[in-house]
Amino acid sequence: TVRNKNIKSLMGERLPRRVMSTLKEMGQVAGELGFKAYLVGGSVRDLFLRRENLDLDVVVEGDGIAFARRYGELHPEVKVRSHKKFNTANLTFAKSGLSLDVATARLEYYDSPAALPVVELSSLKLDLYRRDFTINTLAVQLNPPGFGQLLDFFDGLRDIKEKAVRVMHNLSFVEDPTRVFRAVRFEQRFGFRIGKLTEGLVKNAVKIDAFKRLSPRRLFGEFRQMLEEERAVACLQRLRDLKLLYVFNPDLKLETREEELLEDLEEALAWHRLSFLDQTVEQWLVYYLGLSDPLEPEGRQALGRRLGMSRKQRDEMENERERALKAMNLLQRKKPAASEIYFLLHAQRPEFQLYIMAKANRQWAKKAVSQYMLSLARVRPEMDGDDLKALGYTPGPLFKRILDRLTAARLDGEVLTRDQEERLVMKEFPKTADGA
Numbered sequence: 001t002v003r004n005k006n007i008k009s010l011m012g013e014r015l016p017r018r019v020m021s022t023l024k025e026m027g028q029v030a031g032e033l034g035f036k037a038y039l040v041g042g043s044v045r046d047l048f049l050r051r052e053n054l055d056l057d058v059v060v061e062g063d064g065i066a067f068a069r070r071y072g073e074l075h076p077e078v079k080v081r082s083h084k085k086f087n088t089a090n091l092t093f094a095k096s097g098l099s100l101d102v103a104t105a106r107l108e109y110y111d112s113p114a115a116l117p118v119v120e121l122s123s124l125k126l127d128l129y130r131r132d133f134t135i136n137t138l139a140v141q142l143n144p145p146g147f148g149q150l151l152d153f154f155d156g157l158r159d160i161k162e163k164a165v166r167v168m169h170n171l172s173f174v175e176d177p178t179r180v181f182r183a184v185r186f187e188q189r190f191g192f193r194i195g196k197l198t199e200g201l202v203k204n205a206v207k208i209d210a211f212k213r214l215s216p217r218r219l220f221g222e223f224r225q226m227l228e229e230e231r232a233v234a235c236l237q238r239l240r241d242l243k244l245l246y247v248f249n250p251d252l253k254l255e256t257r258e259e260e261l262l263e264d265l266e267e268a269l270a271w272h273r274l275s276f277l278d279q280t281v282e283q284w285l286v287y288y289l290g291l292s293d294p295l296e297p298e299g300r301q302a303l304g305r306r307l308g309m310s311r312k313q314r315d316e317m318e319n320e321r322e323r324a325l326k327a328m329n330l331l332q333r334k335k336p337a338a339s340e341i342y343f344l345l346h347a348q349r350p351e352f353q354l355y356i357m358a359k360a361n362r363q364w365a366k367k368a369v370s371q372y373m374l375s376l377a378r379v380r381p382e383m384d385g386d387d388l389k390a391l392g393y394t395p396g397p398l399f400k401r402i403l404d405r406l407t408a409a410r411l412d413g414e415v416l417t418r419d420q421e422e423r424l425v426m427k428e429f430p431k432t433a434d435g436a
């Protein structure tokens with residue numbers, strides 16, 4: 001049974017005005033073409049959760065591509081890309097950055113027995129039935145005059161209120177095991193709980209190892225999305241409790257010791273986010289380094305392989321990690337000078353710097369990384385290559401040596417002015433006859 005309810009006013013409260021008028025117009029356009037359009041999925045769910053979400057999904061009963069093209073004709077500023085194979089389209093709104101996906105639910109007619117007329121089965125309902133969880137099956141009608149009418153075929157609203165993640169049917173995880181990871185993500189993101197029956201189905205999927213047929217590509221996609229969540233560590237803990245970590249690698253553990261490193265990484269990431277509002281790091285990579293840290297090198301290779309990393313990628317990752325650990329050990333041996341910090345860290349990616357920061361157990365080593373990121377990283381000598389040329393030096397490998405030396409001198413306070421830099425160069429790099 002469908003419970004009907006109009007949520008136009010909730011939409012008006014939660015959605016920016018331009019989005020609201022876009023949706024209304026879409027309903028009109030669909031109507032003129034003889035189609036029906038619905039806003040569906042995550043953005044409807046998030047209206048009720050009071051979470052901003054401007055990734056809009058529209059399902060068109062009829063022809064989604066024809067609908068998108070017509071809308072595009074009326075709005076030249078909107079970029080329309082169609083995907084014939086899937087009968088889908090994507091609309092990108094240049095000004096607002098809004099992105100909207102359109103899918104087609106083809107009207108499916110079923111001959112009914114005897115003299116009864118042909119029955120039109122709601123294709124929207126069929127489309128929604130194929131989705132992952134009840135909380136993602138809400139739809140809102142966009143056509144006038146019923147704009148804002150909520151269609152809740154599968155008790156999605158009840159489950160949102162009960163904070164429950166529930167699958168649509170018992171074979172859901174067998175059909176698509178990635179849904180298990182999606183369930184954990186939604187659960188942790190919203191503070192929900194996987195329903196009892198659904199949790200039983202997760203355990204069943206583990207029992208029959210439904211995950212073995214998951215391709216590395218898809219598994220990596222899920223893994224990465226999970227580690228990009230704000231509550232990534234909580235997601236991993238939940239995976240552990242559901243005995244799902246083995247899917248990635250049988251040796252992955254998450255006991256107190258391993259948890260501590262992940263929590264330190266969480267703290268390092270939070271620090272970075274607050275300190276550098278305009279710079280982002282690949283959060284998933286930071287957590288990947290932490291999660292795989294306790295594994296033996298062979299275990300890390302196996303994990304990388306399961307996630308579809310090429311031989312080259314795995315080897316590069318291992319080299320980068322080794323370099324980071326070497327730097328960490330040197331930073332920990334004794335309090336390092338500013339120039340030492342600089343040259344140990346400046347060739348490392350920020351993700352690896354945060355790994356060092358979290359993993360180091362000496363306070364001064366942690367401090368060294370933050371000092372590097374906050375200020376040392378930007379220290380440069382006043383002189384540059386042109387200045388060296390003007391002094392009569394010939395460009396070549398020597399330039400790098402001189403400039404590195406000047407950077408170190410700056411960092412350690414050996415030189416404070418340009419004059420002092422020049423004197424240091426002349427003293428330490430006497431020119432030979434050929435200028436080298």
Ligand code: ATP
Nearest residue numbers: 041042043055057130131132133136137176178179
């Ligand atoms: P997120 O914020 O993580 O993107 P979302 O709910 O918007 O959350 P998407 O991954 O963008 O989710 O997917 C859009 C919709 O497609 C979802 O609402 C969901 O119902 C459906 N969907 C996505 N993946 C699956 C799947 N593996 N099986 C069934 N339905 C899926």
